[in-house]
Amino acid sequence: MYISFFNDFAREAIGTGIVLILLVLLRVITTKLVRRYARLSQTIERRTNLVIKYLHLLINILLIVALIIIWGVDAKDIIIAVSSIATVVGVAMVAQWSILSNITSGIILFFSYPFKIGDTIHIHDKDFPVIAEIEDISAFYISMVNKDGERIIYPNNLLLQKGVSIINTDLEPTDFTD
Template sequence: MSAPEFVDVAINDLSTVERVAVTVVSLAALVAAVLFSRRESARRESRLSTVAAAVGAFAVVVVTTVVVVVAWDAETIAWAAVASFQVQATMLVRAFLSVMFLVGVYVGTGVIHRAVSRFVKRTEGISEHQAEITYRIIQISVYVIALVIVLNLWGIKLGGLLIGAGFAGIVLGMAARQTLGAVIAGLVLMFSRPFEIGDWVKIGDKDGIVTDITIVNTRLQTFDGEYVMLPNDLVGSDEVVNRSRKGRLRIHVEVGIDYTADVDEAMSLAKDAMGDVDDILTVPRPQVVLKEFGDSAVVLDLRFWIDKPSARRKWRAQTAVISAVKSAFDEAGVKIPFPQREVSGRAETGGFRVSEQPTVEATEPEDADQPGSAVRKDSKHEGDADDADEEDETDE
């Protein structure tokens, strides 16, 4: 008895329970193979290993299907189903070539990704984010070219598709021009990267910490606890000040001294006071610069640096500097003046004089003590006097 005949006899002798058992075992083997291939592809993290795992899983599916069909003696039904499709050989060849080409493109993009990553590691001045954006642009371009090649392989004319895509692009561009503008600005921001997540920035009149950067908007958390979402087109068109990029920040504090004070002494006192503050950097050294003649004082500009800029560190250093300089001026008798104004009269109008107002003492009328005399008063004054008498009696 030959091997095929032995297999046919063995299969025909199987009972229904045995056929069910063979089916269950085959399906269990299929599930185990799929899980194993997924685990291996995740562990190796390679496009080639992923493709190999997919091919292995497909082979297991084919074998499992054949085993189930043979176990239930359904070969005749299976061949009839295949024959009913009337698949031509050319279509099979096209399908095979298309699948193999797309698999090759998928593996090739993985190779490009690794090449870009190695290039970034060897090159200074290119961030990982910029490399990722570059890879995504290359990946999309390769996929579009691959799709065009596959469509040509199947004889699909691209002229109609391109015309339809052009009209669709015009309609979408008119309907969502603001969103598309934000997306384009987001791509520019993500590639140029004027700020990173966690930076302290000022965008327009908004001041806060960057919490997220997406393709459409940028999110800030202000120091009042507010979350602000700014469209990227507004971010790209507005002024952006990044206070965290250089890792240090210079702060200015203005203080005025009296015009009669010794300017050199005041500058020396302020510089020494800032040198004793622990919250500021010693290099670069703090500076004191004469800024301007104010209305009531000579204005000094106190300049100092902090590292790892943040709003909290700025406020703390600023408070410490103001307190130290104020204490130093108080100890040395350097006056920080209040606003003052000088008033003078115009010569053509004769000017004016300011003098003390003489004090006028009230006297009683001479006839007040004469009996029977009457002092004429109007009704208002009489009422005021009566009210005053009543108040005096009440106080007594």
């Protein structure tokens, strides 16, 4: 029974084995590269783990597509499945655009590293200007504390849309207010 299966699907089985080996190698390599980058830029471990998780998810999706191709799933069936998934994801994206844009912004902030925890920043927002010290940077938002001790949670996607000044930490934020 097993010999018959292997004879019938030898190419697919070997291809699957190669894809699984590639999965392990890509995950190890991306993890090491992101950790090295994080160490050089002195990024927090929690942010590093979050980016690694996103990259692993992307690798897993690509390798699932590779397995589908290797096992010869009919293109017509793939198109039907992808269009169904795209419809569901499209509706979810409209409903959850803010969450997805915050995650994307969090990844951009991780790699561009414009500011770090402990920096005092000024967000140039006409309606709600903010001058505060960064306490935490997560996937969805930045947590800050202003001079009055008020905690401010600012979404990552809005942070990338606004002008931000990094204020010299030797100076008091009140030196820059009107």
